[in-house]
Amino acid sequence: MSETAPPDSAPSAADPPNTAPPEPTSAEGVPRDAAVGDAAASGRTESESPLRIVPTRRTGQWVSAAVVLFLIVFAAQSLATNKAIQWDVVASYFTSRSIVRGLYMTLWLTGLTFALGFLLGTVLALCRMSSNFVLRTAALGYIWLFRSTPLLVQLLVWFNIGALYPKLGLGIPWGPTFVQTDVKDLIGATTAAIIGLTVHEAALAAEIVRGGILGVDPGQTQAAQALGLGRFRTLRRIVLPQAMRTILPNAGNQIISLLKSTTLVSVIGVGDVLYSAELIYGRNFLIIPLLLVATLWYVVVASVLSAGQYLLERHYGRGAGSGPRRRNPHERRNLDPRPAQVLRLGARAARHRPGGGGR
């Protein structure tokens, strides 16, 4: 121990290194309050004063932190002073009418296709785990097909689906048709975007939901069955809420990824944020400022989504984690402490540090 210690720990090596262990060993198996007194007492018998703990000096950490800070400041400064960005233009277009209209389109396209995608995905996941061979295979085929085709291609195909099926009619298969319309009129750019994104999202969501359900202890289903709960009730009340704990972090990733994937719809002419920005810079050639406007909006929305994910995770973390005997109440649920709590805990830790380890 003393041979491997760095030279800067030499001053503390004046205390014989073997006197430290008695503290923890004497504390074991004794009630906490008693243990504190006990440890202090044994410390005193080993040497004159209680042993002080000197942390090792972390030079590498300081150097790496300085390098990274320098890089950040440098990048920020170059961005802030680069004339080509034209921050005043960015500011003036940030809340302009067409950008906000594009943002609105981006938001509801993301929200709608996420909701529909997870709904369809949950159904697919259940089919995939069904005892019915046809359902299982069909779900597998769906997931395989739509997970392995690029989203952009899917959007283009849905947009041009009229070339494949020019007419859509309501009637009896292989029998008479009652109503018929042109697919071209029925599926415009926006509808094609909704279908394409939903169909793609469902394939990804199905695997996320399936993973979540598989992660729930089978004993939970057995207990619900033994109580006489029906299959649907067991799924809705017992299995899915517990599956949410593993589904949520992935779903959070998924919605943020989907938010950014919606930029692809600008290719088929749906007026989202990026498309609005493109329209404007097509006219005035202020390319970088307008791309920045769009980018900043995506960052803002993604940040709001992350916050929402965090709050939902707290909600579904109920009852998870370990028992109440932990000192820190947030450890009980295995949750990250809220930012305010981080500050408070940090402050408390700082207060305790000069004392040199109270316990």
Place this chain on the structure above:
Amino acid sequence: MLRGIDLEVAAGEVVCLIGPSGSGKSTLLRCVNHLEKVEAGTVRVGGDLIGYRRHGDALHELRPGHVARQRAGIGMVFQNFNLFPHFTVLQNIVEAPVAVRRLSRADAAERARRLVARVGLAGREDAYPRQLSGGQQQRIAIARALAMEPAVMLFDEPTSALDPELVGEVLGVMRDLAESGMTMVVVTHEMGFAREAADRVVFLDEGRVVESGPPAEVLTAPRHERTRAFLDRVL
């Protein structure tokens, strides 16, 4: 797994199933509420065929909803408690009476509180399972099963996952339950409990009933060599 089990449990009787692991005790228990399907033979609870309907000389599988209704009248306690971790103690107990018995939430909660008190945990209604010790969790699991007012209670090694010092409290609740006249089938390794609380002890080995009788007979003067060998090892 099981081969030719012929076992009858009278109403109000307490039967302990003992035997080496792999002998089919748990399987037998899980057949009673159809968590395990019987491949041959029949299981009856209170005269009702479990999991099947008889038509002539064929057994027709029942629909899941029908099986669920049959299970509602059979309480089961698991080795690993299987409480619902995202529900509080009260929610755990209230869920099935509300969903299956169509009780109002208020009535179900009222009954649940009485049951929580009965297993000695009054005041812990709003705790989450993880905040309770293993013994407390198992007592809540018993209360949860009792909330359905079952005709039979099945216990699948209820104390095997517990720290030794927590076994007593669970056995205490089970002993009270036995004295109150509940019909119970208990798979257990607790020979002390079997001796005290059981009306009958059944020793299983390799999927067969080897020996069955009052605990005083089976546990102290077993007639079969295999029973004797097993008891020598566990006692």
